[in-house]
Amino acid sequence: MRNVGSQAAGPAVEPHLDVAGAETAEPSVIRFADALPGLEGSRSWQLIEADEARPFYWLKSADDPSLSLLVVDPRSVVPGYEPKLPSSGMSRLELEGDGAAGDETSALVLVTVTVDDRGAATLNLRAPIVINPGRMLGAQLILDDTAWPLDHPLVPSEGE
Amino acid sequence: MLVLSRRAGESLIIGDDVRVKVLEIHGHQARLGIEAPGAVAIVREELHRAVAAANKDAARNECAVPGDLARRMKLDPEEEAE
Numbered sequence: 489m490r491n492v493g494s495q496a497a498g499p500a501v502e503p504h505l506d507v508a509g510a511e512t513a514e515p516s517v518i519r520f521a522d523a524l525p526g527l528e529g530s531r532s533w534q535l536i537e538a539d540e541a542r543p544f545y546w547l548k549s550a551d552d553p554s555l556s557l558l559v560v561d562p563r564s565v566v567p568g569y570e571p572k573l574p575s576s577g578m579s580r581l582e583l584e585g586d587g588a589a590g591d592e593t594s595a596l597v598l599v600t601v602t603v604d605d606r607g608a609a610t611l612n613l614r615a616p617i618v619i620n621p622g623r624m625l626g627a628q629l630i631l632d633d634t635a636w637p638l639d640h641p642l643v644p645s646e647g648e
Numbered sequence: 649m650l651v652l653s654r655r656a657g658e659s660l661i662i663g664d665d666v667r668v669k670v671l672e673i674h675g676h677q678a679r680l681g682i683e684a685p686g687a688v689a690i691v692r693e694e695l696h697r698a699v700a701a702a703n704k705d706a707a708r709n710e711c712a713v714p715g716d717l718a719r720r721m722k723l724d725p726e727e728e729a730e
Contacts, residue, residue, distance in 0.1 A: 522689070526700030527707060538714030546714075557703070558712045565721055579687040600706040601717070609717055612706065615699045630691050630699055638702045644721050 517550050518619055518626040521580065525615075525628065530555055533626060535619070545598065547617065559598040559617060560642075569613060571636060573597075577629035581620040596621055601642065609642040 515534040523531050532550035543564045549555035562569045573595075578585060583595050596619040603609045613636035619626040654660065659669040666688065671679040682690055 524703050525696050526703040538718075541714035541718040544714035544718055555707055556709065557706050558709050558714060560717075574689065576687055576689045580689075600703065601709075601712065602702065602706045603709060603712040603717075605711055607711060607713075607716070609712075612699070612702045614695075615702070628699070628703075630689070630695060638698055642717070642721070 516624055518624050520626045520628075522627055524617075527555065535559075544601065547598070547600075558601040558603070560601050560611065562597065562599045562611060562613065562616070565642060566611065566613065566640065569636075571613070571616065571631050571633060573616075573618060574629055574632065577618060577627055581618060581625050581627055582623050583618075583620050594622065595619065602639070610639040611642055612638045613640045614638045 515536055517532045517534055520531045520533060523529070527549075530549035530551040534548045534550055536546045536548055538544045538546050538558070543561035545559050545561075547557045547559045581595065598617045598619070600612045600615075600617065601609050602612070613631075615628050615630045615638065617626060617628050652660070654670045656670050656672050659667050661667050665685050667683040669681040669683075671681050673679075684690060
């Protein structure tokens, strides 16, 4: 596990996410004023790059060291995923716009990855985790649109 | 839990700025209208529970090997040569 943009030995290691303070050794804490449903004990999280596995990242609880979620940038694995974000969430995250597709350009949108015993992975497209990197605010926004499932299978875009 | 009865057309106020109105009642179903500040999230409880269950599942990630997933997705075209 490696911190996002941590100072690795080599030169020219670019931070992969434009998150404030990402260059420091300890990744900045993202505040979730509303806890993630089911994980109410943690309101401070850190986004950490998963080893050599972009666009996957670990969202690690700063309140509970044993708690982490594997997350992925959905746009690189689910073409066409451009959900309308609820305006209440945009407002809580101090993001501009009303959440229409394309509005969330300043936001970092991630979705959780669930991996079962056999290694099959699903994505929760119904409740993306949205981060305002400028303010280091985060929230899991539950979409109104029933078209996005909570357990979208993660499959390669082309046959193996 | 506070329990109170409302007829169709009647409302109740929660705190300073949330109003819940019973619009109509049909058999076992009530239609509600909710007025709340823009930043207040309103979600059906069963969906909130489903997201909570999904989050708890996602937190049991001892089988998650991000490198394997990335390779399976063929998402590493820009492999860092090290």
